[in-house]
Amino acid sequence: MRYEITDSHRNMPAKKREAMADFFCEVKGIPSKEDAMQQVEFCDWYERDFAVSWFEVIAWDAGQAVGYIRVMRDPKDARKWLSSDVHVREAYRRRGIATRMYRRAVKTLLEYEAAETLIASIDRDNTKSIALHEKLGFRNTKRPCKFADFYVHPEDTKFVKPLYRYLPVPNIPQAVERMLPLWMEWKESNGESPNEEKERKALGECLKKAEKKEVIFDGVWRGNRLVGICTDVMGELTEYNQESE
Numbered sequence: 001m002r003y004e005i006t007d008s009h010r011n012m013p014a015k016k017r018e019a020m021a022d023f024f025c026e027v028k029g030i031p032s033k034e035d036a037m038q039q040v041e042f043c044d045w046y047e048r049d050f051a052v053s054w055f056e057v058i059a060w061d062a063g064q065a066v067g068y069i070r071v072m073r074d075p076k077d078a079r080k081w082l083s084s085d086v087h088v089r090e091a092y093r094r095r096g097i098a099t100r101m102y103r104r105a106v107k108t109l110l111e112y113e114a115a116e117t118l119i120a121s122i123d124r125d126n127t128k129s130i131a132l133h134e135k136l137g138f139r140n141t142k143r144p145c146k147f148a149d150f151y152v153h154p155e156d157t158k159f160v161k162p163l164y165r166y167l168p169v170p171n172i173p174q175a176v177e178r179m180l181p182l183w184m185e186w187k188e189s190n191g192e193s194p195n196e197e198k199e200r201k202a203l204g205e206c207l208k209k210a211e212k213k214e215v216i217f218d219g220v221w222r223g224n225r226l227v228g229i230c231t232d233v234m235g236e237l238t239e240y241n242q243e244s245e
Contacts, residue, residue: 001066001097003104007055009043015063023065027087043070053078055108057101059088067097071105071118074148079116079223081109082147086120086129102136110165116223120159121145121152133159166218166230169210176204179219182226203229 009017021036030036043056053075059067067088074080083105088097109115120138122129122145134140138159145158169175180200187194206229210217220228 002060004058019065057104066092069101078114082119114223118161121156124157165221
């Protein structure tokens, strides 16, 4: 099984385009290959209008497309992304393909520094899809889904998955002065009233241990915002603080 990231159908070889049409015939119940090819060409529209803000994860097996996810960025907010058209051929279901496609999608999203949230719009009666997304860390907001100007079914429910990056802290002696303002800003944006002296002391203690190599110290980032601090002591992960969704 091979998992491919693509954001270009115009450069896709004819055999791959035909394989995608065959895939859409099956998973979407499209009656003819000609009609399914229109679905493939629909992706060309994304390339024209959203060239830098969408991509696909396609699962291939022996030249056959067996799984698919499309991921789109909000044109007005680089922090928000929407996953849609999640499909796996019936004969390939219950093999973890959708899970692995989502992992590839998240890994790709984390290459975009501003990305903070992955959103899914799910039919409230689609229990299998709900179970999959909850297993993957999506939270059911129990609210209707709206995403930029894209059409989503009005009865779908919005599921959200926060995107975190764990990055080592360089230049530890100077890290407090650089990280503290970001940390204070994040806590204030969540309705807290942090005490700067207390936060400075707690952060400083973590950094001192890291400087002595007593712990491995990482900053937890959501997009460009510092939202948490974690340390690894003898393989046991402890968190100083982190947002709650």
